[in-house]
Structure formats: C-alpha cells, structure tokens
Amino acid sequence: MPPQFIGFSVFLFGLIVGSFLNVVIARVPNRESIVLPPSHCPSCLASIKPYDNVPILSYMILGGRCRSCRVHISFIYPAVEAMVGIVYLLLYLLDGLTLAFLGDVVFVSLILPLVFIDYRHKILPNVITYPGFIVLLALRVLAPLPVPLNATEHIASAMISSPIWTHRLLGALLGALAGGGSLWLVGWLYLVIRKVEGMGLGDAKMMAMVGAFLGWELTFLTIFVASLMGSIVGVLAMLVRGESLRMEIPFGVFLGPSAIIALLAGRELIGWYASLFN
Numbered sequence: 001m002p003p004q005f006i007g008f009s010v011f012l013f014g015l016i017v018g019s020f021l022n023v024v025i026a027r028v029p030n031r032e033s034i035v036l037p038p039s040h041c042p043s044c045l046a047s048i049k050p051y052d053n054v055p056i057l058s059y060m061i062l063g064g065r066c067r068s069c070r071v072h073i074s075f076i077y078p079a080v081e082a083m084v085g086i087v088y089l090l091l092y093l094l095d096g097l098t099l100a101f102l103g104d105v106v107f108v109s110l111i112l113p114l115v116f117i118d119y120r121h122k123i124l125p126n127v128i129t130y131p132g133f134i135v136l137l138a139l140r141v142l143a144p145l146p147v148p149l150n151a152t153e154h155i156a157s158a159m160i161s162s163p164i165w166t167h168r169l170l171g172a173l174l175g176a177l178a179g180g181g182s183l184w185l186v187g188w189l190y191l192v193i194r195k196v197e198g199m200g201l202g203d204a205k206m207m208a209m210v211g212a213f214l215g216w217e218l219t220f221l222t223i224f225v226a227s228l229m230g231s232i233v234g235v236l237a238m239l240v241r242g243e244s245l246r247m248e249i250p251f252g253v254f255l256g257p258s259a260i261i262a263l264l265a266g267r268e269l270i271g272w273y274a275s276l277f278n
C-alpha cells in the first residue's frame with residue numbers, strides 16, 4: 001500500500017477520533033455518559049443526524065450552525081477534529097505503523113481532551129488521568145522509549161539482571177515520579193510559602209501520566225516549555241490588557257501542548273540545547 005494512502009487514512013481516522021474527543025470534552029466534566037444519548041444540539045436539543053456529524057465537512061456545509069435552530073456552533077469542534085487528524089498524521093510520519101505509533105496516538109488522545117476541559121472548567125478529571133496513567137504505563141512497558149531517551153532502562157539493565165520489562169517499568173515509574181512529584185512539590189511550596197494554591201493536584205496527576213510515558217528527560221522538557229509558554233502569555237496579557245500577572249489560564253492548558261511538542265520534537269530540542277554548550 002502506498003504510504004500516501006496510509007497517511008491519508010490515518011488523517012481521516014484522526015478526524016473521527018477528534019469527533020469522539022469532542023463528546024468527551026463536552027460530557028466528562030458534567031459526569032455524563034460518553035456513549036448515550038447520541039449527539040444533540042446543545043441549544044435546541046435536536047439530535048444530530050449521522051450525515052450532519054461528518055468531521056469538519058458538516059461544519060463547513062452547515063456554515064457552523066445547527067440545522068434545526070440555526071444557533072451558532074463553536075469553532076472549537078472542527079478545530080479539535082483537525083488538530084487530532086494533523087497530530088496523528090505527524091505521528092505516522094515519525095513512527096510508521098508500529099507499536100510506538102499506537103502508544104503515541106493513545107497518548108495524544110488522552111492529553112488533548114484534558115487541555116480543553118482544563119481551559120473550560122479548570123479541572124483535570126480523575127476519570128481520565130487515573131486510567132490514562134495505567135494504560136500509558138502498560139504501553140511504555142510494551143514499546144520502549146527511543147534510544148537516546150532510555151537512559152534509565154539502559155542503566156537498570158546494566159545493574160540489575162531481571163527481565164527487560166522490569167527495566168522499562170522502572171524507567172516509566174521514574175518518569176511518573178519526576179512529573180507528578182515535581183509539580184506536587186511546587187504546589188506544596190506555594191501553599192506553605194505564599195499561602196495560595198498555585199498548582200492543583202490535577203496537574204500533578206496529569207504529569208505523572210505524562211511522565212510514565214515520556215520518561216524523565218522529556219517530562220522535564222515538557223514542564224520547562226509549559227512554564228515558558230505560560231510566562232509569554234502572562235507577559236502578553238499584561239501588555240495588552242494592563243492587568244495583573246494573576247493567571248486565569250490553568251497550567252494544564254500549557255502542559256498538554258508542551259507534552260505533545262516533547263513527544264514530536266523532544267529529542268531534537270534536547271540535542272539542540274546540548275549543542276549550545278559544546
């Protein structure tokens with residue numbers, strides 16, 4: 001099969017998953033079922049016919065409005081679909097059709113809904129982060145990290161003569177500790193020193209999930225890039241609106257895209273950073 005055809009199929013698959021993730025984003029924060037009832041217009045409650053539920057196309061054909069009541073439908077919906085399609089395609093170009101591709105696809109499909117839910121509701125639901133942690137831990141044990149990033153696994157296998165999966169598990173758990181532990185520590189310090197809740201427990205759980213999959217190197221890169229993004233947005237908000245630096249955007253909104261950047265280009269970024277000192 002020509003790779004262009006597989007790539008296009010992967011992109012279409014991403015659009016369909018994106019359509020499902022829209023349902024997750026809309027319903028999980030309200031503790032609603034993600035299966036039933038079928039999709040309906042949030043305004044007039046008319047159920048959406050399958051032919052009006054085609055990712056991106058339906059939105060364009062209907063001019064971003066509900067067929068029944070003509071209420072305006074958020075641009076976020078087709079944007080999520082397109083985003084998932086594009087990220088899936090990039091992962092296919094990076095991995096090919098491998099076990100690593102499967103793991104990476106699951107990873108971004110867990111991260112993206114968290115970003116949008118955190119933006120809208122300022123929560124990172126446990127129903128996503130807890131199972132997400134277990135699934136990503138298992139996927140990481142099945143499919144190892146790419147070579148320059150598997151330092152923990154490499155050192156463990158040199159020192160402990162146990163099966164290879166135990167070394168991978170150790171690497172994943174160390175990553176989880178790096179991600180979850182460091183954010184928990186920052187939150188705790190904020191609370192003790194400044195008496196404000198600067199970092200929620202949800203962020204720590206999200207980063208434990210991210211760390212289990214990315215390992216400690218890319219996890220620290222994720223936190224670094226997210227802090228940088230947060231600072232830039234904070235300064236821009238100051239300049240544009242002249243308001244205080246008090247951030248209204250929750251940190252998960254920056255952590256999620258940073259984790260996906262680390263997944264896609266982390267090795268290159270770390271290599272480039274290291275080259276600055278050589």
Ligand SMILES: [Zn+2]
Nearest residue numbers: 041044066069
């Ligand atoms: Zn409607």
